[in-house]
Amino acid sequence: MKVCVIGTGYVGLVTGVCLSEIGNRVLCVDNDDRKVSQLRGGKVHIYEEGLEELLAKNLESGNLSFTDDISAAIRESEIIFICVGTPPLPSGKPDLSAIDEVAREIGKSLNGYKIILNKSTVPIGTAKRIKKIINENTNPENEGFDFDIVSNPEFLKEGEAVKDAFFPERIVIGSGSQKAIDIMKKLYRPIIEQDFEYAKNNSHRKEKVPVVITDSVSSEFIKYASNAFLATKISFINEIANVCERLGANILDVTYGMGLDARIGPRFMQAGIGWGGSCFPKDVRALSYTAEEYGSPAGILNAVIQVNNQQRFKVIQKAMDFLGIIDDKIIGVLGLSFKPNTNDTREAPSITIINKFLELGAEVRVYDPVIKDYPEGLDPGAIMAVDPYGALERADLMVLVTEWDEFISLDFERLKNIMSGPNIIDGRNVLDREKLQEIGFNYSGIGTGTGTGTGS
Numbered sequence: 001m002k003v004c005v006i007g008t009g010y011v012g013l014v015t016g017v018c019l020s021e022i023g024n025r026v027l028c029v030d031n032d033d034r035k036v037s038q039l040r041g042g043k044v045h046i047y048e049e050g051l052e053e054l055l056a057k058n059l060e061s062g063n064l065s066f067t068d069d070i071s072a073a074i075r076e077s078e079i080i081f082i083c084v085g086t087p088p089l090p091s092g093k094p095d096l097s098a099i100d101e102v103a104r105e106i107g108k109s110l111n112g113y114k115i116i117l118n119k120s121t122v123p124i125g126t127a128k129r130i131k132k133i134i135n136e137n138t139n140p141e142n143e144g145f146d147f148d149i150v151s152n153p154e155f156l157k158e159g160e161a162v163k164d165a166f167f168p169e170r171i172v173i174g175s176g177s178q179k180a181i182d183i184m185k186k187l188y189r190p191i192i193e194q195d196f197e198y199a200k201n202n203s204h205r206k207e208k209v210p211v212v213i214t215d216s217v218s219s220e221f222i223k224y225a226s227n228a229f230l231a232t233k234i235s236f237i238n239e240i241a242n243v244c245e246r247l248g249a250n251i252l253d254v255t256y257g258m259g260l261d262a263r264i265g266p267r268f269m270q271a272g273i274g275w276g277g278s279c280f281p282k283d284v285r286a287l288s289y290t291a292e293e294y295g296s297p298a299g300i301l302n303a304v305i306q307v308n309n310q311q312r313f314k315v316i317q318k319a320m321d322f323l324g325i326i327d328d329k330i331i332g333v334l335g336l337s338f339k340p341n342t343n344d345t346r347e348a349p350s351i352t353i354i355n356k357f358l359e360l361g362a363e364v365r366v367y368d369p370v371i372k373d374y375p376e377g378l379d380p381g382a383i384m385a386v387d388p389y390g391a392l393e394r395a396d397l398m399v400l401v402t403e404w405d406e407f408i409s410l411d412f413e414r415l416k417n418i419m420s421g422p423n424i425i426d427g428r429n430v431l432d433r434e435k436l437q438e439i440g441f442n443y444s445g446i447g448t449g450t451g452t453g454t455g456s
Helices: 010-021 033-040 051-061 070-076 097-109 126-136 161-166 178-192 216-247 251-259 280-293 299-311 314-323 349-359 388-392 412-418 433-439
Strands: 002-006 025-029 064-067 079-082 114-118 147-151 171-174 211-214 330-334 363-367 397-400 423-426 442-444
Touching: 002 010, 002 070, 010 025, 010 051, 010 064, 010 079, 010 161, 025 070, 033 064, 051 064, 051 161, 064 070, 070 097, 079 097, 079 178, 097 114, 097 126, 114 126, 114 178, 126 147, 126 216, 147 171, 147 178, 147 216, 171 178, 171 216, 178 211, 211 216, 216 251, 216 280, 216 299, 280 299, 314 349, 314 397, 314 423, 314 442, 330 349, 330 388, 349 363, 363 388, 388 412, 412 433, 433 442
Parallel strands: 002 025, 002 079, 025 064, 079 114, 114 147, 171 211, 330 363, 330 397, 397 423, 423 442
Antiparallel strands: none
């Protein structure tokens, strides 16, 4: 099929590359000339395992191409994916200006039946909004050309986006048009049936991917409700971890015991310093805003946000427990990205924590395996180290913020010898506490108390 993907961020680029891999002719559009040029040259601006290789392969085959001409791309395509950003406004309401602009361009460029598919995370009712804007901007000579709007939310986890695109837990199609639904099933058939080359002999391959057919409003709500529930689960277990610390219980044992209950399960039950990224923060706030707007205040969601914001400062409290006054202390921070296997720092806990340490007068050295430049929001007073050992030389405290595998396998005997103070705060509960204590470190996790922490 001829597919146009508008927007080449995380969602758009992964969607376009993966659709081309299963045999479609995909034209990706972006208004950033520099980004388009970079992608044409086979260079990916985001860190996602396997993405650059797939992009190069499909550029070479001719299945994938890039342009900044949105009008031409719309005219050449049967299916148009909208994958532009919807960042939060100060109120929490999503900014739909990019969605609106794309809808206007589609209206001006219609030249036959099209399926306009929204993959961006948007407020409830946006499908109707897009349809209205397209109709209002249709050129007189294009009147009579039919189109259908489909809500097809993405469920891509950063760091695992390619896997999630090819082996999703479900595909949601929201539309009132049976014609559009049938075409979308055809587009996704290789993924639904798991019948494509990349899936062969892949350990993530499924027997079949479930498809949820619903209306556009319910489809939009599925995305928001899913992310809000996962964020709630994390905030809940972080609050339980804080209580565990007070009582002397171990959150690792508590979550292991809870997770064996099939009604609860172990996923998203890892206590730590809270969630960040581009999805959970804005989606929880957006759903809370919508609930308030429609006269159904979401008290739980507001509490989820509050607990998460407070959780980052647990690290500051623990640092003060170790060091007393922070002023003039050297603190090594490992990890900038909000989670491992991505270079995304949007709303990352690391930035809040580092900036607070600097505000308190500490010298902060930072290392991340993939982020080498100062991300937006990070105080330039932080020192970017070239490796983890450089970040921790003469440090009074090590703070693990992002659970990259590289940090779990560090030479801690070496670290003990080069650090001024043998103090470690494990913000993700991934290090071996007993081993570190045997070496001579003072260790503090999140809610680990005095239990065994063996999970057995």
